[in-house]
Amino acid sequence: MIFKSKNKIGQRTVIGFDFGKKYIGVAVGQEITGSASPLGSVKANDGIPHWDNLSGYLKEWQPDFIVVGLPLNMDGSEQQLTLDAKKFGQRLTGRFGIKVEFQDERLTTADAKEQLFARGGYRNLKKDNIDAESAKLIIESYFEAQYI
Numbered sequence: 001m002i003f004k005s006k007n008k009i010g011q012r013t014v015i016g017f018d019f020g021k022k023y024i025g026v027a028v029g030q031e032i033t034g035s036a037s038p039l040g041s042v043k044a045n046d047g048i049p050h051w052d053n054l055s056g057y058l059k060e061w062q063p064d065f066i067v068v069g070l071p072l073n074m075d076g077s078e079q080q081l082t083l084d085a086k087k088f089g090q091r092l093t094g095r096f097g098i099k100v101e102f103q104d105e106r107l108t109t110a111d112a113k114e115q116l117f118a119r120g121g122y123r124n125l126k127k128d129n130i131d132a133e134s135a136k137l138i139i140e141s142y143f144e145a146q147y148i
Contacts, residue, residue, distance in 0.1 A: 005023035012064035016139035025131025029139035038132030069105030
């Protein structure tokens with residue numbers, strides 16, 4: 001399954017992933033508004049996602065490109081998880097033929113927890129919610145970085 005970009009720059013749909021070894025958060029964003037919405041998460045086994053579940057999101061939303069969060073250390077250096085996220089991005093491109101961009105995701109999990117708690121208290125802090133909210137923040141920070 002290969003997707004071709006159908007929209008002009010500024011009007012594209014983006015799928016974002018918050019990469020993790022056990023769960024990968026998923027969100028969808030619209031470039032025209034610079035905003036995103038959390039969708040859920042996909043289970044992974046040592047960083048390898050359940051591809052059928054992941055491809056369901058891609059089929060439904062038909063993104064023009066994908067943004068994958070890069071888990072960097074606080075000083076900006078790479079760690080093993082950074083390399084694993086890059087490999088995940090390469091697999092997405094190879095498997096689906098969709099361009100992948102990477103976005104620094106430092107502190108997105110903390111921000112996601114803070115926003116979820118503010119909206120719904122402790123019961124809103126489920127792992128699935130946190131991963132999806134992190135993916136949303138990754139897309140939105142990507143959009144912000146493009147227009148600075």
